Amino acid sequence: VQVVESGGGSVQAGGSLTLSCTGRGFTYSSYSMGWFRQEPGQEREGVAAIYTPGGTTRYAESVKGRFTISQNNAKDTVYLQMNSLKPEDTAMYYCAWKGGPFDSVYAFLYPDEYNSWGQGTQVTVSS
Numbered sequence: 233v234q235v236v237e238s239g240g241g242s243v244q245a246g247g248s249l250t251l252s253c254t255g256r257g258f259t260y261s262s263y264s265m266g267w268f269r270q271e272p273g274q275e276r277e278g279v280a281a282i283y284t285p286g287g288t289t290r291y292a293e294s295v296k297g298r299f300t301i302s303q304n305n306a307k308d309t310v311y312l313q314m315n316s317l318k319p320e321d322t323a324m325y326y327c328a329w330k331g332g333p334f335d336s337v338y339a340f341l342y343p344d345e346y347n348s349w350g351q352g353t354q355v356t357v358s359s
Contacts, residue, residue: 233258233348237327240353243317249355251312253327255348261285264330265310266340267301269323269355276326278341282310283333290340295321317357324352
């Protein structure tokens with residue numbers, strides 16, 4: 233499975249960005265896709281995830297109310313709409329794919345749950 237992200241960039245605090253992620257090369261009708269972020273020297277942090285079919289979403293506490301994950305099933309694409317961005321949101325953002333649903337409510341936060349990863353897209357928020 234190939235995962236490709238796009239949409240990163242630089243924005244001032246309070247601004248918005250939308251990231252896109254497309255999964256290719258799989259035939260699963262049931263899968264999950266998630267977004268992580270990582271700063272240099274830090275662990276990869278789970279941000280949000282969505283399950284297909286059904287559209288169940290999960291969010292880390294740090295982004296609830298500001299970030300929205302959505303999907304376009306016809307294109308096997310998920311989006312991460314990021315509003316009210318803060319300097320602490322600055323990181324490399326990675327998209328990940330997993331066949332099937334998560335086994336628990338918080339499983340989406342763990343990188344080991346996923347099977348395939350994208351190369352990442354940089355998000356920089358200036359104060």
